[in-house]
Amino acid sequence: MERKVAPKRNDNKKKQVQFDYMEVYRQLRTNIEYSSFNEDVKVVNITSSNPAEGKSSVASNLATVSIAKYAKVLLIDCDLRKPVQHKIYKVSNKVGVSNLMKDTNEIDIDDERYFHKFKNSAAEGKLYLLTSGKSVPNPQELLSSNRFAELIKRFREKFDFIIIDCPPLNAVSDAVPISHVTDGTIFVVSAKDTDKREAKNALQTLQRNGAKILGCVLTKVDKTTRSYYSYYGSDE
16 A cells, blocks of 8 residues: 655645755755765665654655655664654554564565555655564664675665664664665764764764764754755765
């Protein structure tokens, strides 16, 4: 069953706000595409230093706008401790990535037990959501496993663009092994909530462990500024 991605709006003012809001994510998508001239960036993971800094919103909105460019976009909720993507999209989290790693040898992206499909009438592509699934006692061990790496490798063959929502780094280090199987990491910083020292420590943790940081997204910027979300490349 396919569902609309974009929420309904009731007045012209809200429609204009939505357009401006999503345009920033289209710019973010373009920045990711041009972040490397040596190789294509097909799989990205998104993390932050602490909870409630906007990383899951960045992940879901980036996935939503990406179906305008790519035929098949996959959003994976790998925050196995406190998942939220199933709440954002209002779907079941009974089964997801944790179940898929245990239960399935052949991946069928049309299997509605695992993949929730969304379609926007304004775009030709489809968004596939793989929620976190059943709670596991050792999330980091699961995400560090060869089996998870193999799963992402197989997803590369089936999807055009993949976005992975990771836990915040100062809470747990699950995002580190995930960064080893992606083409780059996007680090989210909240203008209102993020402590500079904690953000620096989180970035250093990523760098020490060999993560390729594509750039930072600044969220919760004062609305009097030009845009609500800002993007900074990793070279700045």
